[in-house]
Amino acid sequence: MIEEYITGLIHQALKVDLIEPEDQIFTRNQVLGLLEIETFPERKVSAYMDSIPNLLEKIIMYAVKHGTIQNTLSAKEILAANIMNCFMPKPSAVNSVFNQKYNEEPKKATDYFYNLSKNSNYIQLNRIAKNISYKVNTQYGQMDITINLSKPEKEPEQIKREGEFKNSSNYPKCLLCMENEGYIGRADHPARANHRIIRIPLKKNNWYLQYSPYLYYNEHCILFSEDHRPMKIHRRTFENILHFTAKFPHYFIGSNADLPIVGGSILSHDHYQGGNYEFAMTRAKEDFSFKLKNYPEIHASVLHWPMSVIRLRAENIDVLVEACEDILQTWKGYSDELAQIMAYTEDTPHNTITPIARNRDGMYEIDLVLRNNRTTKEHPLGIFHPHEDVHHIKKENIGLIEVMGLAVLPPRLKGELVEIQAFLLGKVQQVATKHSVWAKKLKATYEHLTNEEQVNYILFEELGKKFVKCLKDSGVFKEKEAFERFINTLNK
Numbered sequence: 001m002i003e004e005y006i007t008g009l010i011h012q013a014l015k016v017d018l019i020e021p022e023d024q025i026f027t028r029n030q031v032l033g034l035l036e037i038e039t040f041p042e043r044k045v046s047a048y049m050d051s052i053p054n055l056l057e058k059i060i061m062y063a064v065k066h067g068t069i070q071n072t073l074s075a076k077e078i079l080a081a082n083i084m085n086c087f088m089p090k091p092s093a094v095n096s097v098f099n100q101k102y103n104e105e106p107k108k109a110t111d112y113f114y115n116l117s118k119n120s121n122y123i124q125l126n127r128i129a130k131n132i133s134y135k136v137n138t139q140y141g142q143m144d145i146t147i148n149l150s151k152p153e154k155e156p157e158q159i160k161r162e163g164e165f166k167n168s169s170n171y172p173k174c175l176l177c178m179e180n181e182g183y184i185g186r187a188d189h190p191a192r193a194n195h196r197i198i199r200i201p202l203k204k205n206n207w208y209l210q211y212s213p214y215l216y217y218n219e220h221c222i223l224f225s226e227d228h229r230p231m232k233i234h235r236r237t238f239e240n241i242l243h244f245t246a247k248f249p250h251y252f253i254g255s256n257a258d259l260p261i262v263g264g265s266i267l268s269h270d271h272y273q274g275g276n277y278e279f280a281m282t283r284a285k286e287d288f289s290f291k292l293k294n295y296p297e298i299h300a301s302v303l304h305w306p307m308s309v310i311r312l313r314a315e316n317i318d319v320l321v322e323a324c325e326d327i328l329q330t331w332k333g334y335s336d337e338l339a340q341i342m343a344y345t346e347d348t349p350h351n352t353i354t355p356i357a358r359n360r361d362g363m364y365e366i367d368l369v370l371r372n373n374r375t376t377k378e379h380p381l382g383i384f385h386p387h388e389d390v391h392h393i394k395k396e397n398i399g400l401i402e403v404m405g406l407a408v409l410p411p412r413l414k415g416e417l418v419e420i421q422a423f424l425l426g427k428v429q430q431v432a433t434k435h436s437v438w439a440k441k442l443k444a445t446y447e448h449l450t451n452e453e454q455v456n457y458i459l460f461e462e463l464g465k466k467f468v469k470c471l472k473d474s475g476v477f478k479e480k481e482a483f484e485r486f487i488n489t490l491n492k
Contacts, residue, residue: 001048002062003041006031008048009055009083016052016119018087030086034079035059036068052119053126056080074187081191082184084120091181094196106248110276113198114219117211120194124150124213132414136464140306141280143464144406147413150214176224176269178208200247202240216401216408217277223253224271231258231267233353238324241272242317242366245359250276254356254367256400261373261382262352262474264399273400280405281305281367282358288480293491295323302483306471307403308370313363320364327368328353330490339482340383342374350374354403369403370476370486386470392434393466398474407467421455438462 010028013019019027032040048055060069060076069075089097094116102109117123132147172179175190178197185191190213198209206226211219223244233255241253253274256264286301292312297319303309310327314320332351335343343351354369372384379387386394394409401408420439422428424446431439442462449455477483 003045004048005055005058007045011047012052013087018119027086031083034082035063053121056121078185078191081193084194088120088194091196095199098198107250122194123211128215134460136461138464138468141283143280145463147409149411173228174269176271177228202243217275219276221274222271229270231270233258235325238321241357242320242364245357249359252358254400257352257354257371259352259373261385262371290487292323295319298323306468307475308477310368313365315363317364320366331370339477341372341476354400372476384474384476387473390466390469394470417459424449424455
């Protein structure tokens with residue numbers, strides 16, 4: 001049967017233009033070598049018809065069963081990536097095709113690279129399909145909710161430690177370093193043999209484009225620096241992301257904040273995330289507009305959004321960069337005791353920004369989400385972080401993706417929601433302690449629940465409310481007056 005699986009894989013690779021007909025025998029022999037198979041039938045072998053990810057899984061199962069590899073996750077991932085690398089062009093060829101297509105139209109270039117990343121199984125479509133994803137209407141528009149079942153989420157303390165990490169003798173230094181391209185992998189580092197990256201020059205510096213192996217939204221891409229250096233929000237951040245939208249006007253791009261608690265999952269390597277997707281925050285309306293005294297050509301507004309967001313729109317990138325830099329520097333030194341905002345604790349900074357840029361309706365647009373990571377005894381994980389009453393749902397960092405309106409919830413919730421569903425239907429008398437208060441409140445609110453579909457709808461809606469609460473907790477200005485005090489400081 002293995003011959004049929006291999007033939008099926010080659011058939012699918014031809015179908016999606018991974019290889020040409022002349023490559024079939026060469027590619028088959030490369031795959032046979034990885035599987036330690038020395039012969040192949042002379043007769044015509046029928047192709048087992050299935051998707052590339054499914055065929056790969058069958059081939060890997062064969063390798064485990066016949067002792068070619070150990071039955072470990074790392075061994076299986078290494079073999080799968082190496083098999084797909086047999087179908088992949090060299091990095092120079094990928095970049096050449098990308099640039100040719102870019103000269104025709106930027107979207108043609110990203111379409112090519114996105115499809116290559118999916119067809120090569122670098123983007124883990126089978127794992128992504130395990131995620132529970134849906135949309136929910138809220139007072140701030142339609143939010144996206146995802147229970148992440150494709151990979152584990154990191155705890156805030158782990159993220160903090162990675163941000164403090166300065167150097168390593170390991171190779172590659174982190175998951176984003178360019179040295180991951182084509183890396184075979186090992187037990188403590190993912191296989192990347194089928195990984196390719198695109199060279200993207202920005203402001204005379206080298207940056208590299210790849211797609212996330214675990215997409216959270218359409219064309220979820222990562223743009224990372226050539227150098228392994230820590231995340232930092234500064235003038236060049238605004239320049240880079242705005243110029244990126246000039247090169248790829250169909251993509252948004254943003255950066256996680258650069259401080260623990262409010263930062264992203266990898267603080268040790270400077271990078272941005274983008275894609276071809278419209279988030280709820282993108283659609284958010286203005287709460288109120290205001291003037292920036294030094295930048296009359298910029299339309300400035302505060303968004304109707306649970307977090308504290310300033311949106312700037314202008315035709316000129318340089319003007320936007322100057323305004324963003326002014327707002328960043330003002331915010332970094334800004335304190336407001338009435339709003340519990342302190343810029344520093346001794347020499348430790350607390351204020352930073354999560355920026356998101358777009359090229360929309362002939363204008364450059366950038367959202368500046370104001371962040372503060374100060375902690376207290378009452379809120380040891382952060383004053384402007386999901387509070388304890390929502391930790392039973394989510395206590396992980398609110399990063400760039402969540403800021404924009406896509407909840408990435410931990411995998412534990414899948415089983416826990418089943419238990420809560422049974423409780424609401426009267427099938428069990430109690431739930432896990434951390435969910436007890438919430439579950440009892442739901443039962444008191446929604447009486448006479450009779451079927452699973454009805455309960456699931458309610459749970460999804462209530463999860464949406466919990467996510468909005470997470471975002472509200474993370475907003476630094478709870479009242480319009482507090483926001484106006486900061487704006488007045490900007491215009492002094």
